[in-house]
Amino acid sequence: MAKGASGPLASAEVVVLAALPLKKSGTDANVQVRGVTPRALEVHDNVRVTAGRFFQPGLFELAVGRNATSSYSGLDLGDSIKLGGSSWTVVGIFDAGGSALDSEIWADADLLNPTYQRPKGIAQTVVARLTSEATFDALKARVEKDPRLRARPERETEYYARVSQGMTQLITVLGSMVAVVMGVGAVFAALNTMYSAVAERAREVATLRALGFGGGSIVLSFTLESLFIALVGALLGCAAVLPVNGLTTSTLNFQTFSHLAFAFRVTPPLLGVGILFALLMGVAGGVPPALRAARMSITAALRDL
Numbered sequence: 001m002a003k004g005a006s007g008p009l010a011s012a013e014v015v016v017l018a019a020l021p022l023k024k025s026g027t028d029a030n031v032q033v034r035g036v037t038p039r040a041l042e043v044h045d046n047v048r049v050t051a052g053r054f055f056q057p058g059l060f061e062l063a064v065g066r067n068a069t070s071s072y073s074g075l076d077l078g079d080s081i082k083l084g085g086s087s088w089t090v091v092g093i094f095d096a097g098g099s100a101l102d103s104e105i106w107a108d109a110d111l112l113n114p115t116y117q118r119p120k121g122i123a124q125t126v127v128a129r130l131t132s133e134a135t136f137d138a139l140k141a142r143v144e145k146d147p148r149l150r151a152r153p154e155r156e157t158e159y160y161a162r163v164s165q166g167m168t169q170l171i172t173v174l175g176s177m178v179a180v181v182m183g184v185g186a187v188f189a190a191l192n193t194m195y196s197a198v199a200e201r202a203r204e205v206a207t208l209r210a211l212g213f214g215g216g217s218i219v220l221s222f223t224l225e226s227l228f229i230a231l232v233g234a235l236l237g238c239a240a241v242l243p244v245n246g247l248t249t250s251t252l253n254f255q256t257f258s259h260l261a262f263a264f265r266v267t268p269p270l271l272g273v274g275i276l277f278a279l280l281m282g283v284a285g286g287v288p289p290a291l292r293a294a295r296m297s298i299t300a301a302l303r304d305l
Contacts (some may be wrong), residue, residue, distance in 0.1 A: 002129045009035055012123035015115050016111050018083050020072040032071060032099075033083060035109030043127050048102060052077050052092035057108050063092040067104040074123040075105070083107075084115035098265075100160060125175075127156070183281055189283020194226050197291045205293050214245050215294035222293055226286020227279055234278035 003008045014035040019028040038057060042045055055061035056272045064075045079090045088107065096102045115121050130136060140153040154162075161168075198205070206217060243265035 001227035007039075009039070009043050009129035011040040011127045012109070012125075013040065014118070014122060014124050016084075017176065018105070020081065022071060022076065023073050024071075026073075029072075031068060032104045034106050036106050038107060040106070040127075043129050044096070044101065045129070046097040047100060049054065049092050049095050050095045052090075054092050054094075055106065055108060056091075057110070058216045059108070060086055060088045060111060061107070062088045063094050063106040064090055065106075066093055066095050066100040067103050069093055071103070084112075086111075086115050087239065089108050093274065106141045125267045125302035126151070131298040179277070182249055183277065186278070186281040187285045190226055190270060190282060191288060192230065194222060194286050195292070197225070198289045198296075201293075202296060205296055207236060209296075218294040219287070223283065223286045226290070228281045230282025230285075231275070234275040237278070238274060241266055241274075260304035 014031050016035070017030045018033050020031050021027065022029050038054065041049075041054060048129055049063065050066065052063075055063050062075075064080075069075045072193055072249075077093055080087050081090070093105070094101075109123070110120055112124055128139075130139065136153070136155060143151055143153050144150050208218065209215075244264050246264065
């Protein structure tokens, strides 16, 4: 286990749910209140106080995540709220780098437990920072062999992936359905555009065939044209979606039934996948009209000259 200036980097924490009104609707929603010690800032090294200060042990003070501040009423710096029958004052705002901690409220664990009629010193989870990733397996084996410990060691990334699995699957399914519907629409739009182009340029195609251009050249020409149109549309779509990057929205965490805020991330790999998807739709919508142009009767088309 890694060690800091004040000892081993381990934080015993407790989590409770509190109902607070949302800023958008005014209706109550659950927010996670995490009881920690000041050492939690060393353990969770992605957390940094951006406004005010961290709470002082022994005082009814709160440090609030930036997403929780923007989602709930009464959590601005200096505000006082009721939690478990006690009055707490918001003394700091922290940024957890867009993680789930940004949607939480942090308080002194020794005060939070008695407030919610829990024994002092009890903890639901212990977050520890190890010296290296390789030491996790040894720690896990040691904990599982000790009959006195009823704990399940788990990497933090694996834990959050597990608790968010339901929401991830829901978003993936809905997003895939929308992508399929929009993809089918894009294919029909490309088919309509390219069939119109073939019909309007029948004499041009017939002239090229008469000059000696083969069917393969005609197919390649119209397919490249369809790909170019798809690429332009994909680039315009990428430009239109860039303002969404960093946009924060919220949903319900089905594991904890708390309100969870998250931010959209538009990354270069996602943009690349979008462009590739658009090009595939361009191929699907461009090849059939191109084949029709290649099979066009030269004599029938040249009669209109």
